[in-house]
Structures are given as C-alpha cells and as structure tokens.
Amino acid sequence: MGNSINAIFAFMVLEARRIKHYRTELYTRAIQPILWLVVFGPVMARVRALPTNGIPYVAFITPDVIMQSYAIRGLRIHILRPNNSLRKGVRNFEEAINNVCLPNVHCTWQVLCINN
Amino acid sequence: MSIVLGRSSASIIRALFQFAIITSIAIALGVKIEPNPFYLLLSLIIVVITFIGFSVFSIWIATYMKIRERFMGIGQAITIPLFFASNAIYPISIMPVPIRVIVLINPLTYVVDALRKTMIIGSSYGLAIDALALVVFAVLFIVLASIEFRRIID
Numbered sequence: 001m002g003n004s005i006n007a008i009f010a011f012m013v014l015e016a017r018r019i020k021h022y023r024t025e026l027y028t029r030a031i032q033p034i035l036w037l038v039v040f041g042p043v044m045a046r047v048r049a050l051p052t053n054g055i056p057y058v059a060f061i062t063p064d065v066i067m068q069s070y071a072i073r074g075l076r077i078h079i080l081r082p083n084n085s086l087r088k089g090v091r092n093f094e095e096a097i098n099n100v101c102l103p104n105v106h107c108t109w110q111v112l113c114i115n116n
Numbered sequence: 117m118s119i120v121l122g123r124s125s126a127s128i129i130r131a132l133f134q135f136a137i138i139t140s141i142a143i144a145l146g147v148k149i150e151p152n153p154f155y156l157l158l159s160l161i162i163v164v165i166t167f168i169g170f171s172v173f174s175i176w177i178a179t180y181m182k183i184r185e186r187f188m189g190i191g192q193a194i195t196i197p198l199f200f201a202s203n204a205i206y207p208i209s210i211m212p213v214p215i216r217v218i219v220l221i222n223p224l225t226y227v228v229d230a231l232r233k234t235m236i237i238g239s240s241y242g243l244a245i246d247a248l249a250l251v252v253f254a255v256l257f258i259v260l261a262s263i264e265f266r267r268i269i270d
C-alpha cells in the first residue's frame with residue numbers, strides 16, 4: 001500500500017516536471033479545442049438542424065471539447081521498451097531512464113511515457 | 117498495479133490544466149457554466165475517473181504493442197470513431213439504430229452525458245448511471261492493464 005502511494009506520488013511529480021519543462025505544449029494543445037469552440041460551434045449553431053433540447057449548440061459541445069483534449073492525451077500513453085529505443089540508436093538507455101525516472105519508482109527496464 | 121495506477125493518476129495534473137483552460141475559453145465565448153460549486157466538484161470527479169479510465173485503457177493496449185509506430189496507428193484509429201460514435205457532437209435521438217448500439221457501449225457517451233448534466237444543465241437526474249458506467253470502465257481496465265503489465269515485466 002505504502003509502495004503504491006509512493007509510486008503514484010512519484011509519477012505525479014514526474015508529470016509536473018514534464019509540464020514545467022514543456023510549458024509551451026500546454027498552450028499549443030489548447031489550440032485545437034479553441035477552434036472547435038470558436039469555429040465549429042457557431043457554424044453548426046447557425047444551421048439549427050440538431051435537436052439539442054434547448055441548450056445552445058456551443059454549450060452542447062463544450063463537454064465534448066473538454067473530453068476530446070483529455071481522451072486524446074490519455075490514449076497516447078504508451079510503453080517505451082528498451083529494445084525499440086536501442087534499435088533507434090539510443091545507446092545509453094540506462095542513463096536516459098535514470099534521467100526521467102525518480103529514484104523511488106521501480107522502473108528498471110520499462111518506462112511509461114507520454115508520446116506527444 | 118502501482119505503476120499502472122501511478123501513471124494514470126499522474127495524468128490528472130495535466131487534465132486539470134486543460135479543464136481550466138477550456139472552461140475559461142467557453143465562458144469567454146458566452147457559454148453559461150453551472151455556477152453551483154457542488155456540480156463543479158461532481159464534474160471534476162467525473163473528469164478524473166474518466167481520465168484514469170482512458171489512460172489505463174491506453175496502457176492496456178500498449179502492453180500488446182511491440183513497436184511504437186504500431187501503437188500510434190492504433191491510437192489514431194480508436195480516437196476518431198470514439199468521438200463520432202458518441203453523443204458528443206450530435207444527440208443520440210437522430211442516429212440510426214445500429215450506431216445507437218455502439219453509442220451505448222462507448223464510455224465517452226456517459227462522460228459527455230454526465231458532464232453536460234453537471235456543467236451545463238445543472239441537474240443530477242440519471243447521473244448515477246453515468247457515474248456507475250464510468251467506474252466500471254475504469255476498474256475493468258485497471259484490472260486488465262495490471263495483469264498484462266505484470267506479464268510483460270516478468
């Protein structure tokens with residue numbers, strides 16, 4: 001139990017570090033949802049073809065736009081395996097892992113990472 | 117188990133950032149968000165559960181993939197149908213019957229429905245079913261991903 005709480009906390013710190021390091025990514029990620037809200041929403045609202053139970057169309061798709069950015073991020077987590085990276089020319093994989101991992105996480109040869 | 121849970125809950129941080137950014141843009145565009153803090157809390161909980169669910173689902177798929185490019189392809193192939201076969205951009209009532217069946221097993225349908233209820237309409241009618249579906253989705257894939265993850269580590 002203590003071990004898993006440790007791991008969860010460590011992964012959160014890791015994620016926070018990543019966000020801090022790639023800060024511009026937060027803003028570039030927001031561009032696509034903004035386009036949905038600013039362009040697609042008002043255009044479809046003008047068509048007035050969809051029965052939305054009296055909710056304005058932009059409000060109707062707001063939950064979707066939120067989920068879209070989340071789910072797309074979530075579905076891109078994948079497992080980085082050393083074999084593949086070696087094949088791609090990352091020779092010092094042990095060092096690379098030690099740079100991204102925190103010492104109290106058990107990540108000897110497998111790293112879960114976000115793919116951009 | 118702890119790695120799977122840890123990785124997926126770490127994504128919450130980023131999710132909350134995105135939630136804040138998009139919600140503020142929506143408010144700026146004149147969308148009336150339900151001001152009741154209770155509903156805001158509910159919608160945050162829903163977002164967190166869903167995000168854990170999707171992350172774990174992704175980890176579960178990733179355990180079967182040996183090559184990164186193959187995973188990228190699968191991710192793309194799943195995302196777009198998930199969005200179009202849900203009640204996200206058009207209501208279920210105007211869909212043809214075979215698609216409605218897919219919509220009913222799509223977790224995104226329940227998320228969007230729940231978020232719409234808590235953030236926009238502001239009613240908790242039928243919210244329990246949505247929440248139950250999401251919890252089942254998340255727990256199912258946490259179990260599956262943990263089993264598979266243990267298999268590839270050994």
